Amino acid sequence: GEGIDVVNGMLYFTSKQLKRLTILDLRTRRYSYHSTRSGAFNHQPDQVARLVVDDDESILYFCEDGGAEPGVHGRNHEGRFFTILYG
Numbered sequence: 001g002e003g004i005d006v007v008n009g010m011l012y013f014t015s016k017q018l019k020r021l022t023i024l025d026l027r028t029r030r031y032s033y034h035s036t037r038s039g040a041f042n043h044q045p046d047q048v049a050r051l052v053v054d055d056d057e058s059i060l061y062f063c064e065d066g067g068a069e070p071g072v073h074g075r076n077h078e079g080r081f082f083t084i085l086y087g
Contacts, residue, residue, distance in 0.1 A: 071085060
């Protein structure tokens with residue numbers, strides 16, 4: 001895995017090789033996978049951080065690694081990925 005962050009008992013980390021975000025609920029010990037193979041990402045997910053900790057408005061930020069135009073992307077509380085900017 002690459003980037004990792006923990007907020008409110010939820011652990012988030014990315015995998016470049018598998019191109020996915022893994023979310024682990026530390027309280028229930030359940031996990032889920034979310035693909036980054038399509039949508040906002042053109043290349044590999046890299047570092048991840050949640051900068052604002054408010055469940056209704058919180059955004060999980062991702063840096064993208066590789067390619068000519070790596071970007072910064074986000075994932076909102078509904079699980080939707082979106083692009084913030086390209087480098």
